[in-house]
Amino acid sequence: MLPLALQRQIASPDHTSQRDRSLAETTFQAMNTFVRSIEDQPDWQISGPLIRSRECTIYKACSVGAGLELAVKSYLAGINPMASVKQAEALSNCRDTMVGKEKKYAVPEMHAYDRHQGFLAMEWVAGRSLHYNLWTLSNKEQSLFRVGRWLRVFHEASGIAGVEEKSAKYLGIVEKRIGDHPARLSAEGPDHALFVSACECLRRAVELELSFEAPHAVSHGDFTPFNLMISKERVVGLDIWGTQRKPILDDLIRMMVYLTLAYPLLTRQQRIDSSNGFHQRISPLLDGYGLDLIEPDSLHFKIALLSEYLRRWLIIARRSRTFVEKAFDSYQLAQVKKLIVPLLDSIR
Ligand SMILES: Nc1ncnc2c1ncn2[C@@H]1O[C@H](COP(=O)(O)OP(=O)(O)O)[C@@H](O)[C@H]1O
Numbered sequence: 336m337l338p339l340a341l342q343r344q345i346a347s348p349d350h351t352s353q354r355d356r357s358l359a360e361t362t363f364q365a366m367n368t369f370v371r372s373i374e375d376q377p378d379w380q381i382s383g384p385l386i387r388s389r390e391c392t393i394y395k396a397c398s399v400g401a402g403l404e405l406a407v408k409s410y411l412a413g414i415n416p417m418a419s420v421k422q423a424e425a426l427s428n429c430r431d432t433m434v435g436k437e438k439k440y441a442v443p444e445m446h447a448y449d450r451h452q453g454f455l456a457m458e459w460v461a462g463r464s465l466h467y468n469l470w471t472l473s474n475k476e477q478s479l480f481r482v483g484r485w486l487r488v489f490h491e492a493s494g495i496a497g498v499e500e501k502s503a504k505y506l507g508i509v510e511k512r513i514g515d516h517p518a519r520l521s522a523e524g525p526d527h528a529l530f531v532s533a534c535e536c537l538r539r540a541v542e543l544e545l546s547f548e549a550p551h552a553v554s555h556g557d558f559t560p561f562n563l564m565i566s567k568e569r570v571v572g573l574d575i576w577g578t579q580r581k582p583i584l585d586d587l588i589r590m591m592v593y594l595t596l597a598y599p600l601l602t603r604q605q606r607i608d609s610s611n612g613f614h615q616r617i618s619p620l621l622d623g624y625g626l627d628l629i630e631p632d633s634l635h636f637k638i639a640l641l642s643e644y645l646r647r648w649l650i651i652a653r654r655s656r657t658f659v660e661k662a663f664d665s666y667q668l669a670q671v672k673k674l675i676v677p678l679l680d681s682i683r
């Protein structure tokens with residue numbers, strides 16, 4: 336007898352073809368066996384898919400008998416075979432330091448993981464994402480401050496230590512993206528000249544400062560507004576990829592670029608600091624992290640920031656989207672161009 340949720344799932348309009356129906360049935364049966372391996376209770380209810388993304392789908396599994404509410408992340412076969420392995424490793428690395436309901440800055444507790452099926456079961460995290468908070472009337476500065484704190488606690492969990500880093504890495508990130516589809520660079524449109532001169536500026540800056548000493552820690556790897564859940568009591572980081580030590584600024588800069596490009600309610604009518612292109616309202620993120628370890632005026636910070644802006648520019652310009660999404664992408668591209676200009680001026 337299939338769980339009720341599975342019967343609903345199979346009947347849902349999402350899965351009309353025979354092939355999809357049997358795929359959903361197989362996934363649910365495998366997931367049912369998987370959650371029963373955590374605790375063998377007859378009352379497991381699996382619902383979903385609740386969220387679908389490029390690489391995975393999220394289901395919710397609950398059992399009153401086991402007293403558990405879990406998020407089960409199911410990785411799609413063949414896209415990134417190492418994804419579940421990396422996330423499981425990243426979560427278990429901070430089990431001692433950031434797991435537990437009493438932790439104000441936490442990661443979800445992992446309950447089980449099946450590499451072959453690509454299933455990862457973790458604590459279901461209540462709350463709203465930072466992304467949600469930034470699009471609503473909530474206190475955005477406070478959310479950013481707490482998210483900055485979260486990152487500091489996360490970095491400290493693996494120990495922060497100064498290491499020499501090569502600036503060419505940041506140029507390499509952009510060159511690799513261009514190299515993936517060089518023929519399509521012309522599709523970057525009428526502002527192509529700005530893109531080319533920004534790359535040139537990045538190249539020159541890298542030559543000026545071939546390497547720099549920077550604090551390193553195990554990185555989050557995808558520190559974006561979608562991957563932080565915020566509630567009154569806790570901030571919980573999701574979707575942790577990083578198992579490698581990297582400059583702490585890599586995580587911060589990924590977030591800062593997202594914040595300045597994709598959140599009009601956050602950055603509207605705010606003064607842009609001409610030295611680094613930041614909006615004043617981004618600063619709670621840095622304050623929360625602690626300014627003792629960040630040098631936003633340094634050349635290496637600007638190199639990393641410019642590299643991330645150019646990387647996002649290429650991603651946004653090249654993705655295929657629906658009509659409405661395209662309008663928002665145009666807004667983001669206009670933002671990149673607006674923000675890159677003062678940044679280039681401050682590097683030159
Ligand atoms: N443990 C969890 N508890 C509650 N919601 C979650 C949990 N894990 C993921 N989600 C939700 O699913 C979304 C996608 O999960 P995520 O792990 O970020 O996968 P992706 O790699 O697709 O970004 C998250 O942005 C969040 O809204």
Ligand SMILES: [Mg+2]
Nearest residue numbers: 561562573574
């Ligand atoms: Mg995510």
